[in-house]
Amino acid sequence: MAEIVTDLDKLNIGAELGIEYQITSTIKATAAAAYGQYTYSNNPTVTLNNDNNAALNRPTLINIGTAKMKDYRQPGMPQQAYSFGLEYRDPKFWWIGANVNYLADTYIDVSPILRTNTFFRDPASVNGASFPEATEERARELLRQEKFDSFTLVNLVGGKSWRVSNKNRNTVGFFASINNIFDVTYKTGGFEQARNANYRELNQDVSSGTPAFAPRYFYGFGRTYFINFYFNF
């Protein structure tokens, strides 16, 4: 079973700003800001491809109509990002820097099939009748796009180098960084599972308190360490 989404338009609006400022001869500050609103701007068509039908001599492509995707946010990236960093470069050939990053407005990847008219259709009916218990308000709750919590990451970076000989410019040094010093747990993305393809299944799964087909999330790394040694000759 494959889901094919066609004719989906996207609209990306935003502003980004970056500044670098040398405070003293050894201390430099950098800052960046990005604010965006990346959405889907129309309702696409959803088609299902059912391979099993090929063996049964039935058409494999089933058009299930338009999905109400307009004005949902695009998934996959934080739509607000702010960063501030400080770096100190010592004349004795070592340097250290830290930056703090605030990332927000990351949204989950919504499932188009849940936003088609088949969402309300009772599969037991022969004439496309809706589930009798379906209400507009509960449907809006169920179809709300999940926004992930915003998070702040602090990174540390630094290095030192030594001249090896006086006769030439050979240097040896290292570069090290610690990312996410405070070991913050954060989601970078995720997607809604389309296994509960209609109102009743989704409602029952969610209401059970222990959903069997909850959205899948991707998490960022915790504290990571990196060190690099180099020899220039």
Next chain:
Amino acid sequence: MKTTFYKSMLLLAITVGTFSSCVNDDDYQTPTFGCVDTSLVKTKEVAEIPATSTVTQYTENDVIEAYVVSSDRGGNFFKSISMQTLDGSKAFSVPVDIESAFASYEPGRKVFIKMQNLYTDVSFGGMRIGGLFVSTSNIPSVGRLSRTQVQSSIIKSCTVVNEDELVQTLSISELLNDSNINKLVELNAVQFVEAALDKTYYVEGASNTVGGATNHLLVDNSGQNVIFRTSSFAAYAGKPVQTGSGKIRGILTRFNNDYQFVARYESDIRLDQPRLAPPFFTENFESLPNTGNNIWVSLPGWSNVSMNGTERWEARLFSNNKYAQMSAFGTNENNVDARLITPAIDLSQFTSSFMRFGVKTGFYNGVGLTVWYSTDYNGGGTAGEINAATTNFNCFNHRYFICNKFLWYVG
């Protein structure tokens, strides 16, 4: 780059961001919710569709409208939908080969039926509209519409009316008529007979369980009864029979000569009132100790008197049932006149009362049975004392009538 260029770029970016359409998290839409109505309109009334016991195909391109009244949600109906007109004048059933028909056609929903190439007939008094089924012995009858036929011929509208607009309240005697088959009816002031009270709605292997369903009897306070049928597949089949009196809603059906009242779900059975007052005088003759030829009926307070001979009412037994029998057969008497008289019954506390008795007559070449009442018979038990009493009215051979202030039912 000059500072002014940076500044104007920044200003432009900010302006564009502010004045473009801002989308907030609540702006999403849900899929289309709600019913899309059909454009069909009826071209004929249900009453104009002919149906006889012979299966006939309807060839004209007509559309009728009707309202669904039955439901298979409770398990008591299976692959058949009963429908009636809004005014309750006509009803019919549609056999369908779909499960959970209630998900598509629920009680109260208006449907349009495209009659072209469907078949009609009348089966056990009830009109049917459906497909054609030919049995293995080549006998045609109306059969189940296939799923695709249902989808193309039975079109639901977006109108659903409250059941209370479709239901009719009838008494049991008003109910028992072929014209009520497939209609949604509510019986009021009815209760289950004593024999049903300690049973469940469906009883496996009971004598009144036939064809996968149990027939319990409902009675009202006129003594009329009707079969209440519950399938083994009903959701409430294993529930104990409600013991009170009150209302029951259901669909009338018929099988052979038996009318059957079929509820749809347990909520149709609302016997929440106390039981109806039992008769203040009953006699079922089961207390007669012996039965047979010349075993006269002798009950305390009763008179069993021959007016002109020796033959009197005999106590008889057939198929586990005792009864009083009067027969001139083999007596060699002419104009046999024997009176079976109840003890005195005090009616002074009632403003109206009725008597109901069961009777079977046959092989008579005169007046078979006459029913009288008397207010001045002394109970003496001789022909002379009986002749001295004033006998009032002579009402028999009527099914239902009013004599004086009494209602006499024969059934």
